[in-house]
Amino acid sequence: MSKELHNSDKGFDVRYIADLAMLSLNDDEIEMYEKELGEIVNFADSIKEAHIDNTDFNYDNSITNAFREDIAEKKFSRCEMLDSVSISDGEFVIVPNVVEE
Amino acid sequence: MSDIVNKTLYEHSLALSRGEYSSVELTRAYLDEIDRTETSIGAYITVTAEKALKTAEEVDLRRRSGEELTLISGIPCAFKDNICTKGIKTTCASKMLEGYVPPYNATVADKLEKSGAVLLGKLNMDEFAMGSSTENSAFKITRNPVDLTRTPGGSSGGSAAAVAADMAAYTLGSDTGGSIRQPASFCGVVGMKPTYGAVSRSGLVAFASSLEQIGPITKTVFDNALVLGALVGYDKMDSTTAKRSYPDFTEGINNGVRGLKVGIVKQFMGDGLSHDVKECIMKAAEEYKLMGAEIVEVSIPSLKYSLPAYYIISSAEASSNLARFDGIRFGHRADEYGNIEELYKKSRSEGFGKEVKKRIMLGTYALSSGYYDEYYKKAYGVRWLLKNDFKRAFEKCDVIISPVAPTVAYKLGEKTNNSLEMYMGDIYSVSVNIAGLPALSLPCGKGKDGLPVGMQLIGPAFSESLLYRVGYAFETYRDKGEM
Numbered sequence: 001m002s003k004e005l006h007n008s009d010k011g012f013d014v015r016y017i018a019d020l021a022m023l024s025l026n027d028d029e030i031e032m033y034e035k036e037l038g039e040i041v042n043f044a045d046s047i048k049e050a051h052i053d054n055t056d057f058n059y060d061n062s063i064t065n066a067f068r069e070d071i072a073e074k075k076f077s078r079c080e081m082l083d084s085v086s087i088s089d090g091e092f093v094i095v096p097n098v099v100e101e
Numbered sequence: 102m103s104d105i106v107n108k109t110l111y112e113h114s115l116a117l118s119r120g121e122y123s124s125v126e127l128t129r130a131y132l133d134e135i136d137r138t139e140t141s142i143g144a145y146i147t148v149t150a151e152k153a154l155k156t157a158e159e160v161d162l163r164r165r166s167g168e169e170l171t172l173i174s175g176i177p178c179a180f181k182d183n184i185c186t187k188g189i190k191t192t193c194a195s196k197m198l199e200g201y202v203p204p205y206n207a208t209v210a211d212k213l214e215k216s217g218a219v220l221l222g223k224l225n226m227d228e229f230a231m232g233s234s235t236e237n238s239a240f241k242i243t244r245n246p247v248d249l250t251r252t253p254g255g256s257s258g259g260s261a262a263a264v265a266a267d268m269a270a271y272t273l274g275s276d277t278g279g280s281i282r283q284p285a286s287f288c289g290v291v292g293m294k295p296t297y298g299a300v301s302r303s304g305l306v307a308f309a310s311s312l313e314q315i316g317p318i319t320k321t322v323f324d325n326a327l328v329l330g331a332l333v334g335y336d337k338m339d340s341t342t343a344k345r346s347y348p349d350f351t352e353g354i355n356n357g358v359r360g361l362k363v364g365i366v367k368q369f370m371g372d373g374l375s376h377d378v379k380e381c382i383m384k385a386a387e388e389y390k391l392m393g394a395e396i397v398e399v400s401i402p403s404l405k406y407s408l409p410a411y412y413i414i415s416s417a418e419a420s421s422n423l424a425r426f427d428g429i430r431f432g433h434r435a436d437e438y439g440n441i442e443e444l445y446k447k448s449r450s451e452g453f454g455k456e457v458k459k460r461i462m463l464g465t466y467a468l469s470s471g472y473y474d475e476y477y478k479k480a481y482g483v484r485w486l487l488k489n490d491f492k493r494a495f496e497k498c499d500v501i502i503s504p505v506a507p508t509v510a511y512k513l514g515e516k517t518n519n520s521l522e523m524y525m526g527d528i529y530s531v532s533v534n535i536a537g538l539p540a541l542s543l544p545c546g547k548g549k550d551g552l553p554v555g556m557q558l559i560g561p562a563f564s565e566s567l568l569y570r571v572g573y574a575f576e577t578y579r580d581k582g583e584m
Binding site (some may be wrong): 014017018020021022023024025029033036037039040041043044045046047048049050052065066067068075076080081083084085086087093095096097098 | 201202203204205335337338340341342343344403405406408409410412413420424427428429430431432433434438439440441442444445446447449450453458459461462463465466467469475476479480482483485486520521524
């Protein structure tokens with residue numbers, strides 16, 4: 001286990017999970033989610049009792065992926081795509097500096 | 102003209118072809134009804150009156166010129182607000198997508214547009230389809246038209262309420278764990294969750310891709326079969342759609358149920374099911390017997406794992422699917438941030454509501470290193486247990502009859518502070534999504550306080566025709582008053 005996210009003494013490490021999920025929470029939210037996620041995980045724990053052996057995975061051959069030919073087509077103009085972007089210069093999406101000097 | 106809105110889709114279809122009224126008149130009647138009742142029901146997020154009237158005018162013109170039209174041409178409908186519509190706001194009832202206008206149509210929107218459907222607008226829902234009462238919408242509450250103090254169910258609450266309140270002739274919803282069937286049941290209308298792969302998900306804002314399907318909500322079983330016929334089919338834009346042909350779902354719909362075996366799942370009828378709902382289901386089974394069907398008991402032993410498996414799989418998929426909302430290419434972007442990580446975190450935290458954040462975190466947890474095997478992999482195993490259980494059950498019966506939800510519609514606010522209790526309400530519906538099966542929800546009686554009770558007919562994959570036939574038999578039997 002790379003990091004213990006949940007144990008019976010300390011409860012749920014909501015702060016760490018929120019960080020993985022790219023969410024920032026205030027202290028009240030952390031307290032609320034500790035309780036609520038704890039309840040749901042306890043409930044979900046009943047799944048551990050399910051007995052599953054490999055013969056249960058009798059994959060159905062009738063279901064296959066229906067891929068299309070990989071052909072590039074121009075469906076949208078740059079202008080249409082940039083319409084949904086909050087900050088752009090009309091050519092590119094503007095984002096903060098990603099690479100540090 | 103105001104009373105025409107209570108007619109069924111098929112009645113409209115006949116009336117339009119006979120010239121009893123025009124599509125423009127019909128569209129006006131629905132728009133008037135929306136004007137009159139929207140404040141009390143709250144079904145719509147966006148009403149596209151101008152566009153609707155323009156489409157109706159075009160269809161009328163085509164009809165007058167003698168063009169052959171489909172049965173749904175010129176008839177007003179509305180979509181759940183997670184189905185992308187080109188040039189029309191598609192919000193998923195989330196602040197994250199409050200101003201989002203898609204540059205493309207969902208495949209179902211394209212298909213209906215080509216069939217001459219008139220789009221009245223977009224309907225309220227639980228944010229990103231996560232919820233069972235439509236109370237998780239960031240914008241408004243939808244009320245159950247049967248009793249305004251109660252929830253219409255969810256997550257397609259707006260879709261079911263709109264049909265029940267005559268605010269559209271039919272609507273589209275999406276069903277990830279019961280989100281079409283449960284609101285249909287609560288509002289006393291008909292809802293179909295099609296077989297996984299029958300209807301394209303292209304343009305449906307993704308919540309849990311391996312579970313969800315778009316389906317119709319209508320007043321009658323026959324109407325439902327008509328609409329589904331216009332939606333199904335392989336789509337190169339969705340690699341999970343099945344390459345197969347579909348029959349006309351209305352063909353043979355009145356063939357009755359004589360000789361069919363209707364299964365009752367013993368695990369569906371036990372603890373947790375309210376007395377009034379159970380009574381309605383047992384009475385319906387009794388009536389199927391009177392119509393010539395045989396009632397058999399079947400067993401789905403793995404049902405007890407279906408709810409945890411559902412919440413693990415759907416939240417895991419949600420945490421991946423909703424990772425795309427980063428505040429950059431579309432959706433809400435925070436005003437102030439110091440660096441890229443802060444931009445992500447602030448945009449997501451401001452844009453997503455409470456329930457959505459919870460599901461994302463639950464999914465993140467279930468997929469994280471060290472927990473993946475215990476939760477996600479196990480849940481995936483349960484998926485096969487359930488598939489196998491249903492397969493064995495369908496060796497003994499043709500269709501299964503079951504409750505849709507354990508109770509009738511509950512009061513608004515009753516379960517908002519207890520999400521676990523809310524989740525438990527999905528007990529009879531989620532197994533169908535996990536196994537990828539089709540299920541039809543239709544009214545089967547009145548429960549506590551005279552509120553509608555829905556029953557669910559579940560069939561093997563791609564048995565929609567059979568489900569419509571079995572549902573139609575019941576509806577006709579009740580209409581004739583043979584009870």
